[in-house]
Amino acid sequence: MSTDLPVLSPKDFASDQEIRWCPRCGDYSILAQMKKVLPTLGIPKEKFVFVSGIGCSSRFPYYMDTYGFHSIHGRAPAIATGIKLAQPGQQVWVITGDGDALSIGGNHLMHAIRRNVDLKIILFNNQIYGLTKGQYSPTSPTGKRTKSTPMGSVDHPLNPLSVALGSEATFVARSVDVDIRHLTSVLERAAHHKGTAFVEVYQDCNVFNSGAFSFATDKKVKQDNIVYLEHGKPLIFANGSKGIRVNEGSRPEIVDLDGSVQEDDLLFHDEKVAEPSLAFMLARMRYPEFPEPMGVFRAIEKPTYDEEVNQQVEDAIAEKGEGDLEKLFNRGDTWEVK
Amino acid sequence: MSSTVDVPEAEKQGEGKKKETVETVVVRFCGDSGDGMQLVGTQMTNVSAVYGNDVSTLPDFPAEIRAPAGTLAGVSGYQLCFSNHDIFTPGDAVDTLVSMNPAALKTNVADLKRGGTLIVNEDAFDKSNIAKATYESNPLDDEDMLQPYRVHKVPMTRLTRDAVEGLGLTVREADRCKNFFALGLIYWLYERDATPTEEWVKAKFANKPEIQEANLRALRAGYNFGFSTESFTVHYHVEPAQLPPGKYRKLTGNEATALGLITAAKLADRGLFYAGYPITPASDILHELSAHKNFNVKTFQAEDEIAAMSAAVGAAYAGQLAVTASSGPGICLKGEAMGLGMITELPMIIVNVQRGGPSTGLPTKTEQADLLLSMFGRNGESPLPIVAAQSPGDCFHAVQDAMNIAVNFMVPVVFLTDGYIANGAEPWRIPTQEELKPIEVKHQTEPNGDGEYLPYKRDEKLARPWAVPGTPGLEHRVGGIEKADVTGHVSYDPENHEYMVKLRARKVAGIENFIPDQKVDGPDSGDVLVISWGGTYGAVRTAARELQSAGKSVSHAHLRFLNPFPKNLGDIISRFKHVLVPELNMGQLRMLLRDRYLVDAKGLNKIKGKPFLISEVVEAIEKML
Numbered sequence: 001m002s003t004d005l006p007v008l009s010p011k012d013f014a015s016d017q018e019i020r021w022c023p024r025c026g027d028y029s030i031l032a033q034m035k036k037v038l039p040t041l042g043i044p045k046e047k048f049v050f051v052s053g054i055g056c057s058s059r060f061p062y063y064m065d066t067y068g069f070h071s072i073h074g075r076a077p078a079i080a081t082g083i084k085l086a087q088p089g090q091q092v093w094v095i096t097g098d099g100d101a102l103s104i105g106g107n108h109l110m111h112a113i114r115r116n117v118d119l120k121i122i123l124f125n126n127q128i129y130g131l132t133k134g135q136y137s138p139t140s141p142t143g144k145r146t147k148s149t150p151m152g153s154v155d156h157p158l159n160p161l162s163v164a165l166g167s168e169a170t171f172v173a174r175s176v177d178v179d180i181r182h183l184t185s186v187l188e189r190a191a192h193h194k195g196t197a198f199v200e201v202y203q204d205c206n207v208f209n210s211g212a213f214s215f216a217t218d219k220k221v222k223q224d225n226i227v228y229l230e231h232g233k234p235l236i237f238a239n240g241s242k243g244i245r246v247n248e249g250s251r252p253e254i255v256d257l258d259g260s261v262q263e264d265d266l267l268f269h270d271e272k273v274a275e276p277s278l279a280f281m282l283a284r285m286r287y288p289e290f291p292e293p294m295g296v297f298r299a300i301e302k303p304t305y306d307e308e309v310n311q312q313v314e315d316a317i318a319e320k321g322e323g324d325l326e327k328l329f330n331r332g333d334t335w336e337v338k
Numbered sequence: 339m340s341s342t343v344d345v346p347e348a349e350k351q352g353e354g355k356k357k358e359t360v361e362t363v364v365v366r367f368c369g370d371s372g373d374g375m376q377l378v379g380t381q382m383t384n385v386s387a388v389y390g391n392d393v394s395t396l397p398d399f400p401a402e403i404r405a406p407a408g409t410l411a412g413v414s415g416y417q418l419c420f421s422n423h424d425i426f427t428p429g430d431a432v433d434t435l436v437s438m439n440p441a442a443l444k445t446n447v448a449d450l451k452r453g454g455t456l457i458v459n460e461d462a463f464d465k466s467n468i469a470k471a472t473y474e475s476n477p478l479d480d481e482d483m484l485q486p487y488r489v490h491k492v493p494m495t496r497l498t499r500d501a502v503e504g505l506g507l508t509v510r511e512a513d514r515c516k517n518f519f520a521l522g523l524i525y526w527l528y529e530r531d532a533t534p535t536e537e538w539v540k541a542k543f544a545n546k547p548e549i550q551e552a553n554l555r556a557l558r559a560g561y562n563f564g565f566s567t568e569s570f571t572v573h574y575h576v577e578p579a580q581l582p583p584g585k586y587r588k589l590t591g592n593e594a595t596a597l598g599l600i601t602a603a604k605l606a607d608r609g610l611f612y613a614g615y616p617i618t619p620a621s622d623i624l625h626e627l628s629a630h631k632n633f634n635v636k637t638f639q640a641e642d643e644i645a646a647m648s649a650a651v652g653a654a655y656a657g658q659l660a661v662t663a664s665s666g667p668g669i670c671l672k673g674e675a676m677g678l679g680m681i682t683e684l685p686m687i688i689v690n691v692q693r694g695g696p697s698t699g700l701p702t703k704t705e706q707a708d709l710l711l712s713m714f715g716r717n718g719e720s721p722l723p724i725v726a727a728q729s730p731g732d733c734f735h736a737v738q739d740a741m742n743i744a745v746n747f748m749v750p751v752v753f754l755t756d757g758y759i760a761n762g763a764e765p766w767r768i769p770t771q772e773e774l775k776p777i778e779v780k781h782q783t784e785p786n787g788d789g790e791y792l793p794y795k796r797d798e799k800l801a802r803p804w805a806v807p808g809t810p811g812l813e814h815r816v817g818g819i820e821k822a823d824v825t826g827h828v829s830y831d832p833e834n835h836e837y838m839v840k841l842r843a844r845k846v847a848g849i850e851n852f853i854p855d856q857k858v859d860g861p862d863s864g865d866v867l868v869i870s871w872g873g874t875y876g877a878v879r880t881a882a883r884e885l886q887s888a889g890k891s892v893s894h895a896h897l898r899f900l901n902p903f904p905k906n907l908g909d910i911i912s913r914f915k916h917v918l919v920p921e922l923n924m925g926q927l928r929m930l931l932r933d934r935y936l937v938d939a940k941g942l943n944k945i946k947g948k949p950f951l952i953s954e955v956v957e958a959i960e961k962m963l
Contacts, residue, residue, distance in 0.1 A: 015815070017827065046810045051652070054818075061815050062828065067807035069655055070817030071648070072678050078645035082652025082660070083807065085636055086611055090656070090807050108648070111641035309636055316631035323633030325604055328597065329768045333388045333534055334587045337580075337767075 008045060010035035015065040021056060026177035026203035027124065031063055033180060037187045038066075041091075049092045051080040053100040056131050057124035057203070060095040074105025077112035080119050084306045091191070094121040098139040099129050102158050106138075113167035115305040116195040122187070123160055123198070124177075126205035127212050134208035146208075161283035161297060164198040165276050171197040172279060172297040177204060178217050182228070182294060189296055195304045215287050216294075225287050229295030234266035237291045243267075244290075252285055271299045355565075356572045357529075362421035363576055364429035365524060367517075368446045369438025369459075370407050371400055371414040374517035379416025380763075381521060381535045387588040387765050388534050390578025391420035394876065395763045396428035396949065401618070401701045408462075408470040413445045420528075422577040426729070426876030428762065430951040434527065436520050438462060438494070440471035452486040457523065459516065461495035490569050494519050494560075501559035502552040511549065515556035522560025527573050532557060582767060589766035591759035592619070594733035595663070595689060596626035600633045601734070602741040603659045606777040611653035611660045613638040613646040618701045619757040620663045620691040647672035647679075647688070654684035655816065657781055657806030659741065663689035665757075666708050667698060670715070676750055677716040680842070682816040683794075683802050685744035685751075687737065688722075692756040692872075694947045703947025704758035706872050707923035712752040713901060713930070719839045721846045723747070724900040726754040728875035731766035733759065736898060738775065743849055745779050748801040754900075756922075758949045759873040781806050793826040799852070800845035847902050856904035860886050860893030863913035866962050869939070870920055871897040871927055874950055878920055881955035885963075892959055900927070908935050916962045918942060920955055 013035045021027045038048065048066035052058035054073035061068030067090070071079045076094045084092045094112075101109045101123050112119060128146070129135040135148040139160065143152040164172050171193040175186040183201065190197035202213040215225040227237035227244065235244035240257065243266040247253045255261045270278060279298040286292060317323075365382065367375045376397055387393045396417040405412030419429035434455040437443040439462040450456060463478050477483055478491055498516040499509070518539075525532050536554060543550035564570045589597070603610035612635065614624040628637040636658075640646035646662045654660040664672065669690045679686055692708045694700025712724045723743050727736035733755055740753040782803035785791050791812040794802050805812040814826065822829035823837060858867070859882060870878040875896050882894035895910060897903070911917060911931070919928040920942035928941045942958040944950060 044810065046808055046813055049656075049807045061817070066813050068813075068815035068817075069652070069682075070815060070819065071651070072674055072818050075644060075648040075675060078640065078648035079652035079655075081638070081645075082611065082613065082649030082654075083656045084652075085638060085649070086609065086653040086656035086658040086660075087807055107641055108645050111645065309638070313631045313634060313636060317634075320632040323600070323604065323630065323635075325601055325774075326771070328600065328630065328633070330585070330587070332587055333384055334585055334768065335388050335390060336585050337390065337578075337583050 006044070008039035010039060012045060013038050013065055015063055017062045019063050020059065022207050024206050025056070026126065026205070027057060027060070029177045029180065030122070030124065030183065030201055030203065031060065033184045033187055034064070036184055037191060040188065041191055043091055047090055049080075049083055049090050050095060051076045051083065051092060052095040053105055054131070055097040055100045056205075057095055057097040058100060074100055074103070075108060076100070077105065077108040077119065077121065081112055081115075081117050084117055084119060085309055088118070088306045088310050092119050094119050096121065096123050098123065098125045098127060098137045098160070102138045102160060102163065110163065110167045113164055113169045113196045113198060116170055116302050118195055118304040118306050120190045120193075120197045121199065122190070123200050124203040125160060125200050126203045126209055128205050128209035130205045130208050159283060160200045162280065165280050165283055165298065168276075169198045169298065170195040170302045171299050172283070173198070174200045174202070174292075174294055174297070176202040176213060176216050176294065179294070186295065189299070193299060195302055216292060225291050226294050227291040229269045229271070229282070229293050229297065231269055231271045231296070234263050234268050235293070236263075236266065252281060252290065254290065271296050274300055355570070357575055358572060359575045359577070361423065361576070362419060362425065362429070363434070363528060363574065364417065364419045364432050365434045365436070365528070366415055366417040366432045366446060366449070367436045367520065368413060368415035368442035369517070370441070371402070371405060371412045372407060373414070373438045374514070375414045375416050375438070378517045378521040379418060381538065382524060382530070383418050383763055384538075384588055385525070385530045385532065385534050386418070386420040387586070389531060391422065391576055392424045392579040392581060393418060393420045393588065393763065393765055394425050394428045395419075396758065397761045399702055408439055408441055408467045410441045410445055410471060413442045415442070415446060420576060422579050424579060424581060426880050427949070427952060430953050434524070436524065438516070438520065440467045440473055440477060443477060444471045444473065450487060454487055455490070455527070456484070456487040457490045457492060457520070459494035459520070460491040461493050492523070492563065492569075497559055497563065498556050501555045505548045505552050507548060507552055512552065515552045518553045518556035519560035519563075522557040523564045525557070526561045526564030527570065529573060529575050532561065581765060584767040586765045586767050588763050589731055589734070590622070590761060590763045591727065591730035591733045591755050592622035592691070592761070593626050594731055594766065595727075595737050595755065595760075596623050596630075598734040598737035599627065599661055599687070599741070600630055600635060601774060602738045602777055603635070604633060605774060606659060606741070606745065606779040608779050609658045610635045611638070611650065611658040612636070613640050613649040613653070613660070613662050615640050615643045615646045615664065615668060617643075617665050617668045619693055619760050620665050620668070620689065622760070623663045623689065623691075643668040643671035644675060647675035650686050651675055651679045651682070651684060654679065654686045655682070655807070657804065659745070659779075660686040661689065662686070663691065665691050665693045665701075666695045666711070669708065669711060673716050676722070677718065677720050678818050679750040680716065680720045680722060681818055681821070683748045683842070685748055685804070687740050687744055687751050687753050689737070689753045689755065691760045692754060700947040702757065704756045704873065704949060705922050705945065705947060706756055706874070707926065707945070708754065709871070709900065709923070709926040710929070712754060719843060721843050721901065722750055722752050723846055723849050723902070724752045724754060726872040726898060726900055727759060728872065728896055728898065730759050730762050730764045734766065738777070739898070742775070742777050743852065745777060746801060746852065747799055747845060747849060748804060749846060754872055756873040780804065781809070782812060783809055785811060792824050794821055795824050800841065800848060850902040850905045853899045853904060855906045856895055856897065856910060858893050858895050858910055859883070861891070862893070862910065864891035864893055865914065866892045866916045866918055866959055867911060867914035868892065868894045868918045868920065868955075868959060869897065869927070869931065870894070871900055874920055874922060877950035877952050877955050880952045881959060884952070884956055885959055890963055892963070897927070900930075903934065911935050911937050916940065918959060918962055920950060920958065922949070
C-alpha cells in the first residue's frame with residue numbers, strides 16, 4: 001500500500017445526507033464512533049463498503065461517505081458476501097439490527113459467520129422493531145407488552161452472542177451505544193480482525209423501548225451490572241469489590257473480594273482459546289443474575305472464506321493455466337464435419 | 339423408420355445377416371433407476387455424435403434417487419434420436435425399446451412403434467418384479483400384447499454373469515454390468531463403433547481393474563450376442579448427417595449455458611461470479627462452472643436461493659458479471675432480491691431452468707410455465723428483459739445475448755431454459771474465435787457531473803454508469819428505496835417516483851432497438867403463423883416444415899426475445915390470417931401476444947411434463963388451415 005495516504009478525519013466520512021433517526025436515538029453515537037474509528041485504520045475511503053438490510057439501523061450507509069448498499073430485509077450478510085468475494089480488497093461492514101439479523105435474516109447471519117467471511121457485522125440490538133413502530137423483536141424479553149403483544153409476548157428471546165458462538169464465530173464482542181470509549185475500542189478491534197467480526201451493540205430506542213439497557217448505562221448502577229472483559233485479566237466489577245469465579249459445578253458465580261477470595265481464584269479471560277465454551281459461558285451471563293460482560297469474548301484466527309475462494313481461483317490458474325476458450329470448447333470427444 | 343434393403347452391404351457380414359440402411363432412428367433405454375440407463379443413453383449419444391449423426395436426446399428420470407427397485411415409480415429412461423440429416427427433436431415414437439424390467443416395459447411400451455424392436459431382459463421378469471409392475475401375469479407370455487413388435491427376449495442377467503465370470507465380482511457387482519450388455523447389443527444393432535465407450539470405461543474405472551474389465555466384457559458380450567445369435571436377423575446402418583461444416587462436440591443445455599457464461603466473461607474481460615443453491619434441474623450449471631475456476635470464475639454455493647440472488651446483486655455492485663441459476667421454486671424465493679437488482683440497475687443474469695410446477699410440481703420434468711413469473715413475479719412495476727434459449731446448443735449463444743443486454747442496459751436479465759433442453763444433448767458446432775460477439779463492459783472511473791459522481795445519470799440507452807467500490811472519488815450509495823433521478827439519493831417525491839418508474843420501463847422497452855428483428859421461417863404472409871418460444875423450437879419447426887413441404891401456407895416465428903418483443907413482431911403477425919401459439923403451459927405467451935397486439939391467437943397447450951410430439955403440433959396447425 002502506498003505510504004502517502006491522505007490523512008482522513010471523521011468528517012471525511014460524513015455524507016451530505018440529512019440524518020433522519022429520532023432525536024437522541026442510540027444510533028447517532030454508533031455512527032459518530034464509526035466515523036472516529038475509520039480514519040485511524042490507514043485505509044483509503046474508497047476501500048470501505050457499508051452494507052445494510054432494513055430497519056432503523058440500516059439507514060446507516062446513507063450517512064457514510066463511502067461505498068454503500070442499503071439493501072433488503074435480512075439479506076445484508078449475503079449481499080456483503082457477494083461484494084467481499086468479488087472484491088476481497090474492500091473492507092466490508094454490515095450494519096444490522098435485532099429484527100434484520102436474527103429474525104428475517106437469521107439464516108444468512110449464521111452462514112456468513114460459519115464461513116468466516118471477512119465482514120464486520122455490527123448488530124444494533126434495541127430489543128424492538130423501531131421502523132415498524134414498536135412490535136416485539138426476537139431479542140425482546142418474554143412478557144414484553146407491545147402493539148402486537150398486548151397481553152405480553154410468549155416468545156423466548158435469542159441471545160445474539162450465543163447464536164454467533166454457535167455458528168463458530170471467530171470474533172465476538174459486545175458494547176453499549178453510550179459507552180463511547182469502549183464502543184470505539186471494540187469497533188477498532190472488529191476492524192482489525194481478519195474474518196467475521198460479530199459485534200452486538202446495546203442500543204437505546206428512546207421512542208419504543210426506552211431504557212431497555214439502563215442497567216448497563218445508568219451511571220448509578222452500571223458498575224454493578226456489567227463486567228469489562230480484558231484478555232488475560234480476571235473478571236472484576238463493582239469498583240473492584242466483586243469478581244467472577246467458576247465454581248465446582250463449572251458454573252460462574254459472583255464472589256466478594258473481601259479478602260476471603262484471592263484474585264488468582266477468579267476467572268481469567270482468554271479470548272484466544274480455540275474451544276468456545278468459555279466465551280459461551282460468558283455470553284450466558286445475563287442481568288440481573290450476573291453482571292453482563294462487555295468487550296471481546298472471542299478473537300481467534302482462522303482462514304477466511306473470501307481468501308480461500310480466491311485462492312482456489314489462483315490455484316486453478318496455476319495448475320491449468322489462464323482459461324483458454326479454444327481448449328474449453330474442444331474438451332472431450334470432438335468430430336469434424338467437412 | 340423409413341428403410342431400404344441394402345443387400346451388398348449385408349453380404350459383407352460374415353454371418354450373412356441382412357443390413358438395412360435407415361435415415362433416422364429413435365432408441366429408448368429404460369429400466370430401474372439403479373440400472374444405469376442414463377449412463378448407457380449418454381454413451382450411445384456420444385458414439386453416435388462422434389460418428390457424425392445428428393443427435394437429439396430426452397433423458398427422463400424419476401424425482402426419487404432410488405425409488406423402490408422394480409416399481410413403476412422407479413423407472414428411468416433415456417431416449418435418443420440419431421439421423422443422417424439435421425433433426426430438431428428426440429423423435430415422436432420409438433423404433434427400438436430396450437426394457438430392463440417389467441415396470442419399464444409397462445410404462446414405455448405404448449411409445450414403441452408398431453413393428454418396432456423390443457428387447458427385454460427376460461431374467462428380470464420374475465414373479466416379484468411382475469407383481470411390482472402391477473402386471474397380473476408375465477407380459478412376455480402375452481402374445482396379443484407383443485404381437486405388433488419384433489420381440490427379443492434376452493437373458494441379460496445370466497449372460498452378463500457368464501461374461502464376467504472369473505473376475506472375482508460379487509453377484510451384485512456382476513449384475514450392475516448388464517446395462518453395458520444391453521448397450522453392446524444396441525451397438526451391434528446400429529453398427530456403432532464402441533471405441534469412445536471403451537475409452538470412457540477404461541478411464542472411469544482406471545483404479546478398479548476388475549470392474550473395468552467386467553464392463554468391457556459385458557459390452558463385448560452384448561455386441562457378440564447380436565452378431566452371433568439367430569434371434570437378430572437384421573441390423574441397421576445410419577449414414578452420418580450433412581451438418582454445416584466445422585468441428586463438433588456433444589453438449590447438454592446446462593453445459594452450454596455454463597460455457598456461454600464463461601465465454602461472455604472472457605470476452606468482456608471481467609470476472610464471472612456465480613451464486614447458486616442446488617436445485618433440479620439447474621444444479622449442473624453450478625457443477626460445470628465450478629470446474630473452470632481458471633477462467634477467473636468464482637462459484638458460491640449459498641445457504642439458500644435468497645442468499646444466492648443477494649450475493650449475485652452484491653457481486654454485480656462490486657463490478658463482476660454476476661449470475662444465479664435456479665428453477666421455479668427457487669426463482670420465487672429470489673423475487674425480492676431480483677427487484678433490488680432492478681431498482682439499483684445492476685447487470686446480472688437470473689437463469690431459470692423451468693420445470694413442472696406449481697410448487698415442487700414435477701422437479702425432473704419439463705414445462706414452460708414461468709414466463710409470466712419472469713414478466714411479473716416481483717412487487718411494484720419491475721419489468722425485466724427476458725431471453726429464452728431454443729435448444730441445448732443454443733443456450734451457449736442465447737445466454738451471451740442475455741449478458742450483452744445486461745451490461746449494455748444495466749439491468750438484470752431473466753434467461754429461460756427448461757428441463758428438456760437443459761438435460762437434453764445435441765451436436766454443437768464449436769465456434770471459431772471470429773464468430774464470438776464481443777461484449778463491452780465499461781466501469782466508470784471519473785466523476786460524471788461537475789466533479790461529482792452521479793450514479794443515476796444516464797447514457798443514450800438510458801443505462802446508468804457502473805462505478806465499482808475501490809474507485810477513488812466515486813463513493814456512492816445504492817439501495818432499494820426509490821432513487822432521485824440523476825443523483826440516486828433517497829427520494830419520496832411523488833413526481834420523481836412516477837418519472838423513475840416510467841424511465842426504468844422505457845429503458846427496458848428500448849432494448850427492442852438493440853436486438854435483431856424477428857425472423858420468419860417460411861413466407862412472410864399467409865394462412866397460419868405459428869409462434870413459439872424456448873424448448874418447443876424443435877417440434878414446432880419440424881412440424882411447420884413438414885406442412886410447408888406439403889404445400890401448406892404455414893410459417894413459423896420462434897421468439898428468443900420475450901421482453902421486449904422484437905420491433906417487427908406486430909407487423910409479422912398482421913400479415914397472417916391465423917396465429918397459433920404452442921406452449922407447454924396454459925397459454926402464457928399467447929396472453930402476452932393477445933395483450934400487446936390485440937391478435938386472436940389460438941393456443942396448443944400441453945402440461946404433462948413432456949415436450950411436444952411433432953405430430954401433435956402438425957395436427958393442431960392442420961386444424962387451422
